[in-house]
Amino acid sequence: METGRRVLGALCPGVHQILAGRWAAGLILSGSWVGLLAVATTRWRTFPAVLTGGWDVRIAVAVIVFGPLAAWIWSWRDVRGSREHPEAGSAGEVVGRFVESPAAVAGLLTIIALVVVALITPVLASFHPAEQGDLLAGRFRPPSGTHLLGTDRHARDLLSRILYGGRVSLAVAFGAMGISVGVGTLWGAVAGYVGGRVDGVLMRIVDVFIAFPRLVLLIAVVAMYEPSFVLIVAVLGLTQWPGVARLVRGEVLSLREREFVLAARALGYSRRRILLRHVIPNLLAPLTVAAALGMGNTILLESGLGFLGLGLPAPVPTWGGMVADGRSVLFTAWWVAAFPGLAITVSVVSFNLVADGLRDALDPRLPW
Amino acid sequence: MVTGPPLLDVTDLSVAFHGRRGVVTAVDGVSFRLHEGEALGIVGESGSGKTVTALSVVGLVPTPPAVMGEGSSIRYRGEEMVGASEARLRRLRGGEVGIVFQDPAQALNPVRTVGAQIVETLRLDGPLSWADARERASELLAEFGIAHPARQLDAYPHEFSGGMAQRAALAIAMARNPAVLVADEPTTQLDPTVQGQILRLLRDLRERRNLALLLVSHDLGVVAGSCRRVLVMRRGQMVEDGPVEDVLRSPRHPYTRELLDSRSIALAGG
Numbered sequence: 319m320e321t322g323r324r325v326l327g328a329l330c331p332g333v334h335q336i337l338a339g340r341w342a343a344g345l346i347l348s349g350s351w352v353g354l355l356a357v358a359t360t361r362w363r364t365f366p367a368v369l370t371g372g373w374d375v376r377i378a379v380a381v382i383v384f385g386p387l388a389a390w391i392w393s394w395r396d397v398r399g400s401r402e403h404p405e406a407g408s409a410g411e412v413v414g415r416f417v418e419s420p421a422a423v424a425g426l427l428t429i430i431a432l433v434v435v436a437l438i439t440p441v442l443a444s445f446h447p448a449e450q451g452d453l454l455a456g457r458f459r460p461p462s463g464t465h466l467l468g469t470d471r472h473a474r475d476l477l478s479r480i481l482y483g484g485r486v487s488l489a490v491a492f493g494a495m496g497i498s499v500g501v502g503t504l505w506g507a508v509a510g511y512v513g514g515r516v517d518g519v520l521m522r523i524v525d526v527f528i529a530f531p532r533l534v535l536l537i538a539v540v541a542m543y544e545p546s547f548v549l550i551v552a553v554l555g556l557t558q559w560p561g562v563a564r565l566v567r568g569e570v571l572s573l574r575e576r577e578f579v580l581a582a583r584a585l586g587y588s589r590r591r592i593l594l595r596h597v598i599p600n601l602l603a604p605l606t607v608a609a610a611l612g613m614g615n616t617i618l619l620e621s622g623l624g625f626l627g628l629g630l631p632a633p634v635p636t637w638g639g640m641v642a643d644g645r646s647v648l649f650t651a652w653w654v655a656a657f658p659g660l661a662i663t664v665s666v667v668s669f670n671l672v673a674d675g676l677r678d679a680l681d682p683r684l685p686w
Numbered sequence: 687m688v689t690g691p692p693l694l695d696v697t698d699l700s701v702a703f704h705g706r707r708g709v710v711t712a713v714d715g716v717s718f719r720l721h722e723g724e725a726l727g728i729v730g731e732s733g734s735g736k737t738v739t740a741l742s743v744v745g746l747v748p749t750p751p752a753v754m755g756e757g758s759s760i761r762y763r764g765e766e767m768v769g770a771s772e773a774r775l776r777r778l779r780g781g782e783v784g785i786v787f788q789d790p791a792q793a794l795n796p797v798r799t800v801g802a803q804i805v806e807t808l809r810l811d812g813p814l815s816w817a818d819a820r821e822r823a824s825e826l827l828a829e830f831g832i833a834h835p836a837r838q839l840d841a842y843p844h845e846f847s848g849g850m851a852q853r854a855a856l857a858i859a860m861a862r863n864p865a866v867l868v869a870d871e872p873t874t875q876l877d878p879t880v881q882g883q884i885l886r887l888l889r890d891l892r893e894r895r896n897l898a899l900l901l902v903s904h905d906l907g908v909v910a911g912s913c914r915r916v917l918v919m920r921r922g923q924m925v926e927d928g929p930v931e932d933v934l935r936s937p938r939h940p941y942t943r944e945l946l947d948s949r950s951i952a953l954a955g956g
Contacts, residue, residue, distance in 0.1 A: 577792035584746060584787075585807055585858065586780030595806070599797045 324397050331386075331393030342417040343396075345427055347389050350434065354385040357442060364441050371440070378438040385434070415679040422675020428668040436485045445475035447482040447635045458651040468653040470643055476653065479635040480661050486636050487665065490551055491616040495609050497555025502562025503598060503605065509563070510570030511593050521567065527560040536619065540628040547630060550623065554616050562608055569604055573597050603680035607673050614669035621662045637662050693865055693898050694720040694743065694762055694783075700755025701738050701747055712738040712752075714922040720866065725892060725899040727909030727930070729945065730919035739919070740870045740902045743767075744783050745775040762866075780807065784859035788871040790851035794843035800827075800854050801839025807861045823861075830857040831887060849880035856887065866898045867891070873908060885912050906945055910934060918942050 327334020332348025335341070368379045417423055435442065444464075451473035459469040467476040509520035539553050573579065574597065582592045623629045624638020632639075637658040644655025701713040713735040720726050728736045741747045743760060745767060760767045762778060770778075779785075787793045795803060804823040808814055814822070820839060827835035830853045843851055852872065859867065869888065873881040889912060891897050903909050909916050910930050918926035918933065918941065925939040937943045 577787055577789060578795045580746065581785070581787060581793040581855070582795070584744060584779050584785040586776045586778070586810060586862075587806075588776065591806075596795050596798075600795070602797065 327397045328394050331389040334393065334397050340417070342423045342426070345423075346430060347393050349427065349431070351386050351389045353431075353434070354382050354389075354438075357438060358382050358386075361441050367440075375440045378441040381434065381437045382441060412679045416675050419675045419678060421671045422678075425668040425671030425675065428664060429672060432484060432488065432665055432668070435481065436488050439481045439485055443475075443478040443481045445478040447479045448474065448633045449478075450474055458647065458654070460651070461653055467657045468651070470640070470651075470654045471647070476640075476657055479640060480637070480658055483635040483637045483640060483658065484661060484665070486547075486630060486634060487617050487620055487662075490547070490554065490620045491613045493551035494554035494558060494616045494620075495612050497552065498558035498562055498612060499605060499609050501556070502559035503566050503601065505559065506563035506566030506568075507570050507593055507598055507601075510567040511574050511589070511597060517567070521564075524560040524563050527557070528564070532557050533619070533622070536623060537626070537628060540623060545623075545628060545630055550620065550630065554619060558612055558616065562605075562612070565604055565608055566601060569601055570597055573600055607677045607680065610669055610673035610676055614666040614673070617662065617669070618666050690721070691764060692719040692721050692761075694718075694760070694900070695764075696739075696743070696761075697757075697759045698755070699739065699742060699758045699760065701735075701742055701758075702753050702755065703751050704753055705751060711922050713742065714755075716917075716919070716922075716924050718917055718924075718927070720898045720900060722865065722898055723892060723896040724915070725901060725913040727913035727916040728900065728902045728919060729904065729906050729909050729916055731904060731945075733921075734919040735922040736902045736904075736919050737870055740785070740868050740900065743866075743868055743900065744779045744785060745770070746779075746785075780810065780859070780864065781862045782864050783866040783868060784862070784864040785868045785870065786852070786855050786859050786872050789875050790846075790848055790855045791843065791875075793855050794846075794851060794858075796843055799840050799842055800846070801841075804839070804854075804858055804861055807858050811862055826857045826861055827854065830854070830860075831883070832857075848876050849883065852876060852880075852884055853887070856884075856891075860891065860895075860897075863895065864897075866900065868900045868902070870902045871904070872901070874903070874905075881908070888912060906934070918945065 323334055323337050327337070330348070331351045332344040332346070334344075335347060336344030338344075364375075365379055367375050416426075451469060453473050456469055456473035457471055459465055459473075461468045465475050465477065467480065470476055470479070505520060505524070509517045509524075535557055536553055540549070543549055579592060579596060582596050587596070620629065621636070621638035621641070624636035624640075625642045627639070627642065629636045629639055640658035641655050641662070644651065644653075644658070648655055696719070697717045699713055699716045700711065702709050702711045716735070716739055718726060718728075728739060730736045738747055738752075742754075754768055758768050762782060767775065767778060794800065801820065801823050804826060805814075805816075805819040808819050808822055820836075823839055824835040827838060832838055832850060832853050838846075838850075838854075843854070846854060852875075856872075867888075872888070873884050876884060885908065888899060888901070892899050899912070901909060901912055906916075913930055915928065916926075916930045916933050917924055918939065920941045926933055926937065926942045933942060934946065937946060
């Protein structure tokens with residue numbers, strides 16, 4: 319029984335983990351293995367595009383080919399190795415607490431799926447997002463075999479547009495979060511650690527930013543300049559950081575009173591070294607939670623901009639823009655607005671669920 | 687034994703804290719000298735100013751709110767450290783004077799491995815290859831009595847017991863081979879057996895490296911076992927100063943007698 323399970327687990331990644339009760343790891347392994355193999359068997363004809371296509375196609379094919387391989391190797395090592403009991407305070411314990419929440423695990427699985435799908439979109443999508451079908455008979459077609467989610471007013475395939483739109487949303491969200499976490503961490507850490515007048519000045523600037531309505535600022539900037547990917551990422555990132563700065567400052571205020579900071583000073587470390595290598599690494603837990611929450615927020619804002627027509631310009635598909643497109647035909651062709659709207663909801667909810675799960679697992683004291 | 691100029695010469699050290707409710711004088715006119723290879727104990731109840739004295743030696747008392755009294759002088763090898771630049775003090779700390787603190791579990795950075803913290807300290811003295819740094823770090827851990835040092839380099843502080851953590855903290859403090867070690871209640875958080883081991887380690891260290899030790903403790907017994915000379919503090923002032931045997935046998939100040947009595951009661955009761 320035990321041996322059979324191990325053999326089965328070594329051959330089909332995920333089976334052993336699910337049978338052993340670790341269904342989060344099992345679902346990730348089996349899902350990526352089965353899903354990517356399914357994509358490979360149905361869409362292998364597009365693989366030769368690797369030779370002619372751009373980097374996005376090469377990355378997509380690499381993920382499809384090496385993804386199942388990686389899952390298999392991981393599972394095989396997992397089956398062979400004996401698992402030690404997680405120690406108190408270790409990463410294993412955090413993972414253990416995280417997987418206790420089915421909602422958090424569901425959110426994590428969805429996010430992994432979203433990211434993988436975004437990576438392999440060039441191979442997965444049947445149509446180019448801007449490719450127009452038969453403009454006489456092909457407009458507003460309901461979901462069918464060729465167009466799984468139907469077509470829009472320009473007879474474009476909705477599924478392909480949603481897939482490409484997801485790439486945009488995720489890329490914008492990751493970029494903006496990178497900027498806001500980076501800037502906010504440094505800003506808040508300097509304010510909290512240096513203290514005194516520096517703290518006062520830095521935090522008053524943060525107060526000004528937070529007091530300013532974010533959407534108004536976004537609309538003003540996007541209306542003034544031509545919206546582009548870099549602009550949207552920069553604007554979203556640079557309006558998000560004050561919240562991170564505030565959170566980080568609070569954490570640093572308590573961290574700097576800890577004895578290991580005094581000990582670090584007693585060893586002759588410079589202030590910069592203590593801040594960058596001793597204080598900031600201790601912020602990992604609250605920052606992870608803040609980043610996950612911020613991801614959902616950013617996707618929502620980016621979609622909002624798209625809906626208002628202030629997102630990336632026309633040929634680029636964005637979820638917000640697609641919902642706006644479908645608004646006028648909501649009663650005759652509901653699928654045009656419904657599916658992109660669903661995509662927004664699912665991704666935002668997933669990030670929020672993961673953030674909640676992380677907060678419970680890491681137990682940082684967060685102000686929101 | 688007491689020959690040549692002192693390593694550390696503290697004269698008339700006064701530290702006051704300016705708070706919202708007035709001025710609190712934590713240390714008031716403390717003077718002592720520490721020579722190479724010598725061990726000096728500072729004993730007193732909590733709040734007697736012994737920790738502030740210890741921290742002052744390396745300029746770790748935050749100013750403000752603390753204010754050094756006029757005429758306070760701390761000389762390391764004849765060089766005045768009161769009012770020295772932050773850069774000079776940074777070179778003093780760790781390189782010339784090392785410190786270990788009371789709670790070893792708190793004194794190590796919880797999110798970085800013990801090895802990383804030792805290597806980082808070693809690299810302050812100049813570039814060092816990864817392999818060499820690990821080799822030296824592992825030797826250090828071994829010198830401070832940690833079994834399987836190479837494996838423990840990758841351990842996190844929470845995986846260490848209190849005694850092991852204090853050994854690791856000592857190894858980090860001594861990594862750059864300072865001439866003076868300030869130990870602020872190094873054994874208070876440890877259970878009695880481990881206390882003995884750590885004190886023995888300090889004694890070995892003093893003999894092997896000719897280290898000068900400034901041992902701060904509330905426990906006369908700990909100091910008596912490790913130091914030749916002892917300084918008794920109360921309310922920021924020195925009430926007694928002299929060889930341990932004299933102080934133990936014929937305390938001049940009633941407070942020292944009280945301390946001794948409390949100790950013997952504790953012994954009788956325990």
